[in-house]
Amino acid sequence: MYVRRLQLHDFRSWDDVDVVLEPGVTVFVGRNGFGKTNLVEALNYLATLGSHRVATDQPLIRVGAESASVLATVHNAGRELTAEIDIVSGRANKARINTSPCRRPRDLLGILQSVLFAPEDLALVRGEPGGRRRFVDDLAILRTPRIAAEKADYERVLKQRNALLKTAYAAARRGGADAESMLSTLDVWDEQLARFGAELLAARLEVVSALQPHLTVAYASLAPHSRAATMEYGSALFEEFDGAPAEASVADLEAAMLEALRRSRSREIDRGMSLVGPHRDDLDLRLGNEPAKGFASHGESWSYALALRLASLELLRAGGSEPVLLLDDVFAELDTKRRTALAEVALGTEQVIVTAAVPEDLPPSLRARTFEVSVEGPADVRVSRLSSAQGEDAGEPAEPGDEEPGGES
Known part of the structure; x- marks a missing residue:
């Protein structure tokens, strides 16, 4: 199982981001507070319909917005499904599978399986x-x-x-x-x-x-x-x-x-x-x-x-099952022995998504495909931005037919 595409709209610090992912290790690097954790939080939310950081959904909606959306296209054993959820302030959330409305959000459960390890653990x-x-x-x-x-x-x-x-x-x-x-x-x-x-x-x-x-x-x-x-x-x-x-x-x-x-x-x-x-x-x-x-x-x-x-x-x-492994800013908290043990497990997993403040926090074996997370705008309304380590913009929606295996959108 792996996530091929992740798209967020008004989720936490992200106004819009649309990124194509691959099997293997993907790293999001950025300073604390720039929004990298929000990316793995969104994926885990689709898997569990809950946040590992807050007890309610309201903080997931970007300040000033009335709703947020999370979309992920999940590849599993040769089949792809797109799971999408709208998080709506003061109203019931709405979910879709392959653009078709669901009776209730929990119909999404099972499309994506993830295991998240974070400092909160x-x-x-x-x-x-x-x-x-x-x-x-x-x-x-x-x-x-x-x-x-x-x-x-x-x-x-x-x-x-x-x-x-x-x-x-x-x-x-x-x-x-x-x-x-x-x-x-x-x-x-x-x-x-x-x-x-x-x-x-x-x-x-x-x-x-x-x-x-x-x-x-x-x-x-x-x-x-x-x-x-x-x-x-x-x-x-x-x-x-x-x-x-x-x-x-x-x-x-x-x-x-x-x-x-x-x-x-x-x-x-x-x-x-x-x-x-x-x-x-x-x-x-x-x-x-x-x-x-x-x-x-x-x-x-x-x-x-x-x-x-x-x-x-x-x-x-x-x-x-082969769940997606999400590692949120944990390597900086671990000693060398535990880092090595976790890296060995990660390398044996189909897809691993890692966040880190700096690449040096990660074992060399996990310094794989890397995206940089930054912010722009004044402090009270700043939004997160994503780019590849090679400088290509990864924060604009992909046009139909533009997605290449392993490419950024």
Whole structure:
């Protein structure tokens, strides 16, 4: 799999850019703040429908614009598909495949698969549980796109149930018919939350189980003298099981969640929020017998974060895919040993897109086809510009029939 063409309009710092890409290594070089990360962010957005830097879509739209668009033509096993999404301020995003409108943006999932390693990944080890939950969910969706619908259903029910819980406390204090009606309504939402939550939890458990051996191998290759890296999915629901939770059926998980919701109802009404479900879970990352968070050194944490991404790459490959590898300004953060290990993986990948502040940040083997990112205009409205290292403009749209294999547009 590789991206043959990337086109952005009003995305972050880019007003318009249209660039033809190739298999192999492509490098975007530019000073910090010039917009090179925005290019890999756009590609990863098409693969996951989310940004690795911000939680909402609004910051992706260039200042002063009402919408942004990302288009990529993806070559996969002799077939090409063009995925396109319009990110619209205050309205639902719109997606197209080969110019034909999609019913919903998540129909794009699966056209492009990518694995992104960025400085923000250190938070997978040192940060809050939400980042680790998203890591597992994104990987599950890359492997099985339908899981995006299950996650969306769960989040929709969770939001509505939380809204009901916020009013349930006052109703319970008043008593009477209002309280009885509200408690009956909660029963209905409990059933839906348990059904969708069990589906999402089963998908997460399957991904963590499949990823575990790849993680141990990847970490050992990066830090051979360190302790073994392992992971385990943690959930309060597992208190309901006598055996291994990973072997539980969806029906078992649903029953466990319903029971946990029943036992937690009074506390949830008092606090006005849902206290049970996959939105409360975490991924327990360990080095030897200790949790990586709080015990791993800085170097061990970087190795762990990188191992998570390399393990993801190998897991997707094991499923018959060859995802695009996106490396965003990470070589400057790594020591020589880790740089070499990452470069070896990159050279064995069909397409690698790398960003760096200066070419010297990269191992010599990765100083391949290079584009330079610059900016123009006054500081408050400046826009990013792209040119090849040979000085050819790469920021103007290509005319039909002008694209040459390996050429810039």
